[in-house]
Amino acid sequence: MKHNTFLWFFTVFSLFVSLIFARPxxxxxxxxxxxxxxxxxxxxxxxxxxxxxxxxxxxxxxxxxxxxxxxxxxxxxxxxxxxxxxxxxxxxxxxxxxxxxxxxxxxxxxxxxxxxxxxxNHTSSSHPWFIKSSKKDPTYDEFYIWRKDITESGWGRPWGGGSKWDVWIRNSSREEYYYAAFWSGMPDLNHRNxxxxxxxxxxxxxxxxxxxxxxxxxxxxxxxxxxxxxxxxxxxxxxxxxxxxxxxxxxxxxxxxxxxxxxxxxxxxxxxxxxxxxxxxxxxxxxxxxxxxxxxxxxxxxxxxxxxxxxxxxxxxxxxxxxxxxxxxxxxxxxxxxxxxxxxxxxxxxxxxxxxxxxxxxxxxxxxxxxxxxxxxxxxxxxxxxxxxxxxxxxxxxxxxxxxxxxxxxxxxxxxxxxxxxxxxxxxxxxFPEFRSENLEIIPNNNPNLLVYKRTEGENTSWVLINFSGDKEDIDVPQLENKQLQNLITDRKITIKKGVKISGLDFLILKEI
Incomplete structure (x- = not known):
């Protein structure tokens, strides 16, 4: 019985740990x-x-x-x-x-x-909630943001532009103004409610x-x-x-x-x-x-x-x-x-x-x-x-x-x-797990057109080299010299003796092997 209890506890604990620490x-x-x-x-x-x-x-x-x-x-x-x-x-x-x-x-x-x-953030102005709120239904009265007077409420759009009164829309049924950040057909919900x-x-x-x-x-x-x-x-x-x-x-x-x-x-x-x-x-x-x-x-x-x-x-x-x-x-x-x-x-x-x-x-x-x-x-x-x-x-x-x-x-x-x-x-x-990791290191170089970065995860390392120029470019990446590499696009294995040539508007993805 003790053995079974321990086994049950261990199983539940293991499941709990796996859920807590599992990768999302x-x-x-x-x-x-x-x-x-x-x-x-x-x-x-x-x-x-x-x-x-x-x-x-x-x-x-x-x-x-x-x-x-x-x-x-x-x-x-x-x-x-x-x-x-x-x-x-x-x-x-x-x-x-x-x-x-x-x-x-x-x-x-x-x-x-x-x-x-x-x-x-908002509903349609045709949503039943808004229709009931505009009629002051007690349940939905404060589902939206209403003002009787907007003389002090000229807020304007949150992102700027337009008139400072654009976000306040007159509702003839309620005879008040409602707040709509995007447009009159999308009244903002009152999330304090x-x-x-x-x-x-x-x-x-x-x-x-x-x-x-x-x-x-x-x-x-x-x-x-x-x-x-x-x-x-x-x-x-x-x-x-x-x-x-x-x-x-x-x-x-x-x-x-x-x-x-x-x-x-x-x-x-x-x-x-x-x-x-x-x-x-x-x-x-x-x-x-x-x-x-x-x-x-x-x-x-x-x-x-x-x-x-x-x-x-x-x-x-x-x-x-x-x-x-x-x-x-x-x-x-x-x-x-x-x-x-x-x-x-x-x-x-x-x-x-x-x-x-x-x-x-x-x-x-x-x-x-x-x-x-x-x-x-x-x-x-x-x-x-x-x-x-x-x-x-x-x-x-x-x-x-x-x-x-x-x-x-x-x-x-x-x-x-x-x-x-x-x-x-x-x-x-x-x-290749390095491309799903948080680790990305920009590798400095003096060519304004060549972007080089390294992706790593544990013992896995890959390199991305991108040429934004229309011309073929040469670049020295000393860290890659004399290493066995695999071109992940072509699947070919290569060894770089000195320098890398990249065609215009082209790229290389190289994995260390």
Whole structure:
């Protein structure tokens, strides 16, 4: 009996220790951001849907992706979904709750995690909560931020610009003004209200119980305001609120990830890190700009600046572009060679990388200020007459394909395509632990065009050398001389006697063996 008791205690203790010290799954993830409406249409109505994602899961796993982020899937009056009508339903244009549950099941079968967008800062102005609040329903009276008089409340947008009165909107039903940081159709929730908090916790638990693996949290900087200007973003109350929210999420599912959108510099982003838990990851906007600048000095500066702050390197999640900015290919001047270098920067970087759908095939866009152009349907085939394989119906928005090679079908067949490079880089990241570690050392050199850094984890060491010049460049890296190396792109073994030659707008990834 004593032996059995000891064995039981030892087993439970071992499980407890493994849970406490286990490496979080997201540190080994490569995320893929999906705008459901534009990914793949399974039923011919011109709108991408959840069944479409299910049908393309094998494409994602073959690419090497092991986590997906779905932009808002909730009912909404807008095409984008960031003004939510119902936090516990699925947008009927995308399918049913059964479709979503099937997506979770099929993704998890393949080892793919699924996180969804949660928009906590605001709702739609058509949300039942807001309608009831505008009528002073006692339950919902203080769900939003109301003012009878705004003569002293001319705050302006949190990010500047426009009129100082833009955020206060007159409501004729209540005959008061409500606060809406983004626009009149998105009234801000009053997160000082305990009833609001209870509702947020309720729908958060709803999705965790469904089996989602976490959340991408939209616009979290603006959750709780204390006044105009600096008081509209990154307040201590906001950060404290999310620290409690993190604790709640982990109490429901300790393995759930929280990814924060804090669209600003990393000095501020780092405030959302705590050893007690606030966000697990935050997007790294500094490195996004640096990677797309194709400038060695900008990239070095981004890495060195990041080290000044308290958050660890793998807290900052690198990406190239997302649904709010021009496509990466546009920012790179539609230069495929630069797109290849940007992919190397992203997928050999510290932190958990995020890809925006279509980035892997070099999608570009018409440079129009309307955000729809940043979120156009994904071309799957070469068949222009059949909407490039996206839908058998009429696409919800016009498709833009820069050339006949910008589609999945063509690039899967081409071992030298951008898609093939992405697949190779993701394979390297997944198979060599140094590329998933926090350790990245910039190696100084006097050539303004050559970026060299070393990635290490235990006894594993690899080197990344990138030439941002259009000309062939020579570089001496004494640490590499006379070492046995493997080119991880070509799989060839080489030994460097003296100096390395790198072609213009090219790179090397070398592993010490």
């Amino acid at each position: 799954w997201w540190k080994d993830a490569v995320f893929y951001e999906i705008f459901v409406r534009s990914f793949y249409d399974s039923n011919g109505d011109g709108i991408g849907d959840l069944q479409g994602i299910i049908q393309k899961l094998d494409y994602l796993t073959n690419l090497g992706v092991n986590a997906i982020w779905l932009m808002p899937i909730h009912p909404s009056p807008s095409y984008h979904g960031y003004d939510v009508l119902d936090y516990t339903s699925v947008n009927p244009q995308y399918g049913t709750m059964e479709d979503f549950e099937k997506l979770l099941e099929e993704a998890h079968k393949r080892g793919v995690r699924v996180i969804i967008d949660l928009v906590l 305990q009833k609001v908090k209870e509702e947020v916790y309720k729908f958060t638990k709803f999705w965790l119980d469904k089996g989602v693996d976490g959340f991408r949290l939209d616009a979290i900087r603006y959750l709780i305001e204390t006044g105009p200007g600096k008081g509209q973003a990154d307040t201590e109350e906001t950060i404290s609120w999310f620290e409690e929210y993190n604790q709640f999420v982990k109490s429901v599912n300790p393995n759930a990830v929280l990814v924060g959108e804090v669209w600003t510099d990393n000095r501020t982003v780092s405030r959302y890190y705590s050893t007690n838990g606030i966000m697990d990851l935050c997007f790294d906007f500094d490195r996004s700009g640096a990677f797309l600048s194709s400038d060695k000095n900008n990239i070095v500066r981004a890495y060195l600046t990041q080290k000044r702050y308290t958050a660890p390197a793998d807290f900052y999640a690198p990406f190239l572009a997302n649904h709010d900015v021009f496509r990466a290919m546009n920012q790179l001047g539609n230069n495929e060679k630069l797109a290849r270098l940007a992919a190397v920067c992203l997928l050999t970087a510290t932190g958990t990388p995020f890809l925006y759908y279509g980035e892997e095939i070099g999608i570009s866009q018409i440079e129009n200020g309307d955000d729809k152009y940043k979120r156009t349907p994904l071309p799957w085939t070469t068949d222009k007459k059949r909407n490039y394989g996206f839908t058998t119906g009429r696409p919800w928005f016009q498709m833009y394909v820069a050339n006949k090679k910008v589609n999945v079908e063509s690039q899967i067949k081409d071992k030298n395509s951008l898609l093939s490079l992405y697949r190779k880089l993701i394979h390297i990241r997944k198979n």
